[in-house]
Amino acid sequence: NMVLASIRSEARLPVQMAPLIFISTVVTHLCGGSAGREGAALQLGGSIGSMFGRLFRMQERDKHVMILCGMSAAFSAIFRTPIAAPVFAMEVVCVGAMHYPALVPSTIASLTASWLAGKLGIPLAKFSVQEIPPLQIVPSLKILLLGVLCAGVSVLFCILLHQTEKQLHSRVQNPYLRILAASGMIWILFLLVRNQDYLGIGTDVIGRALAGDAVWYAFLMKILFTAVTLGGGFKGGEIVPSFFIGAVFGCCFGQIAGISPSFCASVGMVALFCGVTNCPLASLMIGIELFGAGGAPYYFMAIAISYLLSGYYGLYGEQSFLYSKFTGAVVNHKTRK
Structure with missing residues (x-):
């Protein structure tokens, strides 16, 4: 929610959110909590994107693009779905109004993150489905x-x-x-x-x-x-x-x-x-x-x-x-x- 709110306003994402959300999610999984990883990944990526936007003194709209790039990269690295990741990041903020200015940089970030994840040994998320019926x-x-x-x-x-x-x-x-x-x-x-x-x-x-x-x-x-x-x-x-x-x-x-x-x-x-x-x-x-x-x-x-x-x-x-x-x-x- 903090990430989504920051894209629509000038609210700042705290730098410490990245390591804290990483550690707390690891603790959740270590203790058997019923949760996924992508929420932490989106927060992690958004926080890092916001940090780089401030570091390079970007204008507010460009900081928002950087947050979307971070979200796209993190989602792509976790799920290895480099095409869906930037679309999800642009689509989830406001239903009915996609942030198309982020399309090219988010796509580059997503493909780069997926490639790097592959180099680090994270496999592509592929599943086999049995008996797909004909369209009738x-x-x-x-x-x-x-x-x-x-x-x-x-x-x-x-x-x-x-x-x-x-x-x-x-x-x-x-x-x-x-x-x-x-x-x-x-x-x-x-x-x-x-x-x-x-x-x-x-x-x-x-x-x-x-x-x-x-x-x-x-x-x-x-x-x-x-x-x-x-x-x-x-x-x-x-x-x-x-x-x-x-x-x-x-x-x-x-x-x-x-x-x-x-x-x-x-x-x-x-x-x-x-x-x-x-x-x-x-x-x-x-x-x-x-x-x-x-x-x-x-x-x-x-x-x-x-x-x-x-x-x-x-x-x-x-x-x-x-x-x-x-x-x-x-x-x-x-x-x-």
């Missing part, structure tokens, strides 16, 4: 239904995430006691489920879902674990948890609807990502970069309907909506919590 009416209707359901799950995720944080902050005002209380709640949840699927990033579960194997309640448990982790004060990202939730939900939908669970897991990932971030173009590009272009028409169907029906809910409170999703009228609406 029946599978299209099923995928549209999956997009509708993903919109509902994305709204549920956003509401529980924000409300858990609100309730924990109001009931336990001391931040140290609050994070201890959240730790105790996570421990109790872990003892109840008796497995580690919902701790940490959860890439193993995502991989199993993309292979067609998931249990129906897994998406609900991940929502609960992530809401307690981030609401209690642990640091990390929400995007990888949204991939987890979308993948297992889509896989279970495919098992019920009689369409490839593996393919539905990939559709669920991008549709739910769009529902929580309100970034349809970045969602489509992530789908193509992660899974290939074979399922692109289906991805776009699910993304479009999820974007429309998720309303004005989202992960980031500082995200704004310039235009109405339904009428096209100018609304300047803030994210609902």
